[in-house]
Amino acid sequence: MKIVTQVKLMPEADQAAALRSTLRTVNEAANWVSGVAFERGVPREYELRKHTYAELKVQGLGAQAAQHVIKKTRDAYTTLKANIKAGNLGKPGSKRRRKAESKPITFRPEAAQPYDDRCLSWQYDRQTVSIWTTAGRLKNIRLPGRRPRLEPAPQAPARPAKKLQVKGTKSAKRLLKKRSRKEARHTAGVNHIISKTIVTTAERTGYGIALEDLTGIRSRVRLRKDQRTSLHSWSFHQLASFVEYKAKRAGVPLVYVDPAYTSQQCSECGHIDRKNRVDRATFACRSCGALMHADDNASHNLARKGETMWTAGRESRVPATP
Numbered sequence: 001m002k003i004v005t006q007v008k009l010m011p012e013a014d015q016a017a018a019l020r021s022t023l024r025t026v027n028e029a030a031n032w033v034s035g036v037a038f039e040r041g042v043p044r045e046y047e048l049r050k051h052t053y054a055e056l057k058v059q060g061l062g063a064q065a066a067q068h069v070i071k072k073t074r075d076a077y078t079t080l081k082a083n084i085k086a087g088n089l090g091k092p093g094s095k096r097r098r099k100a101e102s103k104p105i106t107f108r109p110e111a112a113q114p115y116d117d118r119c120l121s122w123q124y125d126r127q128t129v130s131i132w133t134t135a136g137r138l139k140n141i142r143l144p145g146r147r148p149r150l151e152p153a154p155q156a157p158a159r160p161a162k163k164l165q166v167k168g169t170k171s172a173k174r175l176l177k178k179r180s181r182k183e184a185r186h187t188a189g190v191n192h193i194i195s196k197t198i199v200t201t202a203e204r205t206g207y208g209i210a211l212e213d214l215t216g217i218r219s220r221v222r223l224r225k226d227q228r229t230s231l232h233s234w235s236f237h238q239l240a241s242f243v244e245y246k247a248k249r250a251g252v253p254l255v256y257v258d259p260a261y262t263s264q265q266c267s268e269c270g271h272i273d274r275k276n277r278v279d280r281a282t283f284a285c286r287s288c289g290a291l292m293h294a295d296d297n298a299s300h301n302l303a304r305k306g307e308t309m310w311t312a313g314r315e316s317r318v319p320a321t322p
Contacts, residue, residue: 210306
C-alpha cells in the first residue's frame with residue numbers, strides 16, 4: 001500500500017521563481033522527448049532513453065530529472081494508448097480520436113514533475129525541504145507549520161486474541177470463533193472486490209491476466225516476526241481462485257507464472273541483480289540505469305512471462321493448495 005499526502009511548499013519569492021522556471025524547463029524538455037517518441041513510433045522507455053537522455057543532459061537537466069522526464073513522457077503515451085483501447089476517446093475515425101493520434105502529446109508549462117529522494121529531501125525537524133532546480137539545489141524551503149500526518153496513529157487493540165486463547169473459558173472461545181468468522185468474511189469480501197476489479201479491467205482493455213504461482217509461499221518466504229501474522233492470515237489461494245473463476249466466466253485468458261527473479265530483473269534490459277532493489281519500493285537497474293517503482297517493474301516482468309506462456313500454448317492452471 002502506498003500512502004500519499006499533499007503538502008504545499010512555502011518558498012520565498014526567489015525560490016518560487018526558480019521552481020517555476022524549473023517546471024517550464026522540464027516540461028519543454030518533455031515536449032521535445034514527446035516529439036522524438038512520436039516520430040519513432042513511441043518506443044519502449046529504455047529505447048526512448050537511448051535517443052534522448054544525452055541531449056537532456058546537454059540541456060542542463062540533472063541525471064534524475066532527465067530520467068523522470070523520459071518516464072513521465074512514456075507513461076503519458078501508455079495512458080493514451082489505454083484510453084484509446086478502452087474507447088474513452090471515441091470510435092476509430094472519430095474526430096477526437098484522430099486528433100489524439102495525429103500529433104505528439106504536449107505538456108503544460110507548469111505541469112507536474114515527478115521527484116524522488118535524490119531530487120528532494122525532507123528535514124522534518126526544521127520543517128523544510130531541499131529540492132533540485134535548474135538553478136541549483138534550493139535549501140530551506142519552508143513547509144506549513146503543521147507537520148503532515150503520513151500514517152494513522154496506532155489504535156489500542158480490543159482484547160487481543162492471544163489473551164483470549166490464554167483465558168480458555170467458553171465465553172472466550174465463543175468470542176474467538178465469532179472474531180474468526182468476521183475476519184474470514186472481511187477477507188472474502190476484499191478478495192471479491194480485488195478480483196472483480198482485476199478481471200473487469202482485463203476484460204475492458206482486452207488483456208489477459210498473469211498471476212504469480214505462490215505455491216508454498218508460507219514455507220519459502222522468510223519474514224520478520226511482525227510481518228508473519230499478515231502473511232499467514234491472508235488467503236492468497238482464495239484471491240487467486242476468485243480471480244480464476246471470474247476470468248473463466250468473462251472469457252479472460254489467465255496463466256500462473258514462475259515468480260523467480262521478477263523483483264530482481266530489469267523489465268527494460270533484462271539484467272538480473274539483487275542490488276537492483278534499492279529498497280522495498282525502489283528499483284534501479286545497475287546495468288541500464290532504469291529507475292521505477294519496484295512493483296511496477298515486477299508487474300512488467302510478470303506480464304512478459306504470462307504472454308510467453310500463453311503464446312506457447314500453456315493452459316490456465318491452478319497451483320496445488322498449499
